[in-house]
Amino acid sequence: MSSDGRIPLPLLPTTPPTGRAAVTCEYRCGNACAHEAPNTSGNEYFGDVVRGIVSRRGMLKAGAVLGIAGAGIAATGGAAAAAPGAPGRGHGPKPPRGLDFEPVAPNRLDALVPPRGYRQDIVIRWGDPVLPGAPRFDFHNQTAAAANKQFGFNNDFCGLVPLRRDAWLMVSNHEYTTETFMFTDYDPANPTREQVEIAWASHGLSVVVIERDKRSGTVKAKVDRHYNRRHPLTAPFTVSGPVAGSDLLKTTADPTGRLVLGTLNNCAGGVTPWGTILTGEENFNQYFANADQVTDPVVKARMARYGLSGGASGRKWERFDDRWDLAKEPNEANRFGWIVEIDPYEPDAKPVKHTALGRFKHEGANVHVARDGRVVAYMGDDERFDYIYKFVSRHRMLPGNSRWARHHNKKLLTEGTLYVAKFTGDSPASEIDGTGTLPSDGEFDGSGKWIPLASGRTSFVPGMSAEEVYVFTRLAADKVGATKMDRPEDVEPNPRDGRVYAALTNNTDRGKAGKEGATEINPRNANRHGHVLEWEEHRGDNTATTFRWRLLLVCGDPNSPDTYFGGYDKTQVSPISCPDNLAFDKYGNLWVSTDGNALGANDGLFATTTTGRERGHLKQFLTVPVGAETCGPVVTEDFVLVSVQHPGEVDGADANNPASHWPDGGDSQPRPSVAVIWKPGREIGT
Template identity: 50%
Template sequence: MTTASREPRMLLPLLTSGPHGSRSHLTCQFRCGNACDQPVPNTSTNGHVRDEISKAVARRSVLQGAAVGTGAMVLAGLGSAPAAAVPATTPAGVARAAVGKDLGRTSFRPVAPNKRDAVVVPEGFRSDVVASWGDPVEKGAPRFDVRRQTPDSAAKQFGYNCDYVGVLPLKGDRALLVVNHEYTDPNLMFPTDLYPEDTQKEIEILSHGMSVLEIKRGRTAGSWLRVSPSGTRHNRRISTRTAFAVTGPAAGDPRLRTSADPSGRKVMGTLNNCAGGMTPWGTVLSGEENFNQYFDASGDLDPRYADSYKRIGVTGAGRGWSSVDPRFDLTTEPHEPFRFGWVVELDPTDRTSTPRKHSMLGRFKHEGANVALAKDGRAVAYMGDDERGDYLYKFVSRDKMKKGRGAAARRHNLTLLTRGALYVAKLTGDGTQDGYDGTGEWIRLTSDTTSYVEGMSVADVLIDTRLAADKVGPTKMDRPEDVEPNPVTGKVYVALTNNSNRGTTALPVDEANPVGKSMTRPALGEPLREQSGNRNGYVLELTPARGDHASTTFTWDLMLVCGDPAAQETYFAGFDKSQVSPISCPDNVSFDSEGNLWISTDGNVLGSNDGIFRVPTKGALRGKVEQFVTVPRGAEACGPLITDQDRSLFVAVQHPGEVDGATFETPASTWPHTDDFPRPSVVVVHKHA
């Protein structure tokens, strides 16, 4: 669908945004179990950048190049000077589209903030839907009919709420598209009162997981088309009917054993898969995130696991799935939650392979995992724990990656994530007035043979990673989500989405988390207003010592303090704030071959739909944020991926129309406008002659 296509009439007015950014109550309920309405699970007293640094931050004036006018930056609370209005059109001085060689070097007119029920792209580009909820994936899958859904069909069709997107090239004009399916929303999936309650639950369970689809290049450079399931041997649907093998030191631990799996080494399915990454050896990693919300309790919870459950957010207030699958009843199966919250590895090129859950990478609310190679060839996986006040992690393999495509190298590389060391990050500010920056260290938690946390075994550290990290004093961060190394510069970028509790006694401001009050814009055209907490988020840049990802020390700086350019607290790597697009709530990041950062957002509090932004990371344009895409009403932009020699931008459009009050019969969106209800979909954006 192009930007010029006609939009159907909106059937329900957009309702007032929810309490967590622009997310609706529906999104908060079904994606994370209303995590922001619960107490912050990290009650440890460690992890703040030292107090004297916070005092220096509170005194800091506007950074060089960060000002609009002469207003001073106040971090714990903003000044009362009025801010200028958000640009309603293209920022001044930006050229119109001049189609260049690729997306990394093409100039374009940034997309203006908007509330359209469409994927909006710059002039000279178009977006095409590649795959939508319900499309056939495996052979024998029926054509999607929203009024004739069954558990069997859901297990063979493209799942609900696509998130991570990976593309692995095959020979010729073919590639494999790998997509996560994070969560389900029965309000938008099912016509009211059509399905029996338990049938609906079974369909929801099987609509989670992952999809592998073969795609082929279209006639226009940068475009892609889905290959029919009958024309490929690669397509595969990963669901709760798929067996996963547990690897690493925690495999077989008594806490992973259940009635159905007394070995503790075989788990059926994967849940709440958020972001992910592609490994240098050609596999895909996927992070299990808000898995805690799926477990019910028919009676009392096992007191042995009270601290573990509390720290990860397992309460027994689940989705009622235990009525169709007894393993989701905590009272009778108290170990089942320990079998989720891992990083999953999938080999998309072998549809007969068994996907694995890697215990060596720790158990927490994984946004995803992304791998770079150390100078000596070891694999280094960077990870974020997506919760207010939680931590950044990395894993360093014991063994080195073997190069080559032979079977022996393949077998070896598939073991790299099973042995090594797990670390958590501590950031220290420098206390100066010249920026948000400092140094940091990676604190070792455990290797595959030795725990470095007092009173905890190796398995303890890996199963209850949050509790282990609490003991060693890492830095509490503002929802660390995607953490990815830049393949051009070698630096590592962290999307810190937001934290409504930053600035409280429990989570005071510090140099790495400097905003305790921020400016938001409830709707386009309305004035900025002050809200408590860090509502717009940051992008953190880490530079490994000696340029080696295996190093245990690094330097850091906040490249972006996100928000409205007119707000005093924002900062864009020193770039002229009058020349950037407003950006709020960074979620996922990706890179093109120029080293530009591409950022997706989730929960924009500046009055506009969420979207995708391009930001140079080096040179004179470093920090120049330009919006490239906005997604439809109620939707989140997920999984940005630049591929095909920088000619294609893949975007997962998650939960379109998930607006408070919306139902299947009264939708707030009908995107992609193929039906009279919304369908989460993956799109590809490319140049259009």
């Protein structure tokens, strides 16, 4: 280790930790990975049927659809991928545009570490004022009234829409609260009402004006009386689409099934082409209590598929509001697990929960405009052995920013067709042995198809109504035999060429007794480090129902034989573990943030080009402080924003014994924050 605490590449810890801290698992997802995966379906992986029956060449000759679907990705993928360490790779004359920076070495510092020559600052932190009249944050004297006017806890995704020159509206998700790090006197068995109401206020969404100072380069949040707002767990949200008003969404407090209070566990999201923000409700199940008291076997089975089980909840909210008690309000959980759309430009408009996009543990949703003007939303269900989805709108997007065009476009996600993905590998079964060894054709790749689930009031799933498909989408996908994935998180289309990328974070259950083993799309058993998937739809049409896929990255230590970096020389890349959120810069470079680095170093933000000779040349752009996760990257030509979530969230630490003092230093408590990184006088990556 050098004098500044950095660890030289490559990182080779002697005893690799498991990655994410147990305390994070407890409060963010209710210890999801400590429980059995909710997907107990026995649907057969299609690749297991075709592999060994026909050879790769025979399959491509026999399947005209597969051959046509694969033509696009082969043509646009740049130079053919070479085997790791192949001559000529990794020695180009200069880096691709936007990626000319010195990689940051893995480290365990309690600091945000950007590349040499870059500066950093804090845009906004937990407790900073959002609304006029918000008091100065006082860690030891928090109140719910203050929290409702301040920036919430554990900010995840953030998205920007332009407001004026050098000013934007930023929407931030506040995914979850870690009460043991918020209060020095917190008793998990007996939280106080005030602590619970502070937690309600600290969830949800923030809309904040941010401005860039052109002289200094920094970006700061402003208290704006018109645009700034909070949407906590007590704020009203409307329900749109085919399930609005359904009996499955009605509760005592809302007999209409059309008005929900709040949004929960919001993880990633996206910015729509019409200037709104999409945010995904993820691990909502952990907030609900007493599923074990539900007696109806059908209702109980549906709940179990979403991880709703057991008695008292971890946070004990059911003691203060009956809606968190499933024995009293069994439909309340059905009102979470949706994609939410918020219009930053309209402060008085309620956010909308879009039921046409299905209900599951949404990491987020990202929209691409297809050639015919319809919009396609791509989504991942962040659970072990769950699925990847897409939604194709019925109507076409109107160009421009007129009031009429925006009114029309904000309804595009209410009508359309919901699909789930089925992936087929093209290598013999004997070559996919769970070790991550590349098959003989030099890539993990294959074909796929989109299976329709529902469109409007029409169901394509036998035995399920359209209403049931939308509310219990996981069960519908089980029935049609979708491909089980290794925790699909962010799914992001490249705006330059329409190719789509998905972060598969990890799945240590793959290959365990009674669990599905390795497949070509998920090629490692006990997958601790995850991988990044790439696909292109048939003929480059994002509304198509067939596609070709391949893995861009198989993550981990580059020295390990089970890793793959697009065919690039592995001695030249940064180690990466547990990819989570994805973003693209203006050049079409892919940026990857991580969550739960299982290589022993702090999480970070990475970048690579996806085409040409530098494809797979992954470089680490920054690391976040100890215990933190890198979330919500926004990459512009002038600055990068990262949401630094749960700094100091390390096992054995709490508010009485903090493991981090970021961002304020000294003996301060750690505070989740949005940070900005820039290079004075230069564009990012130049």
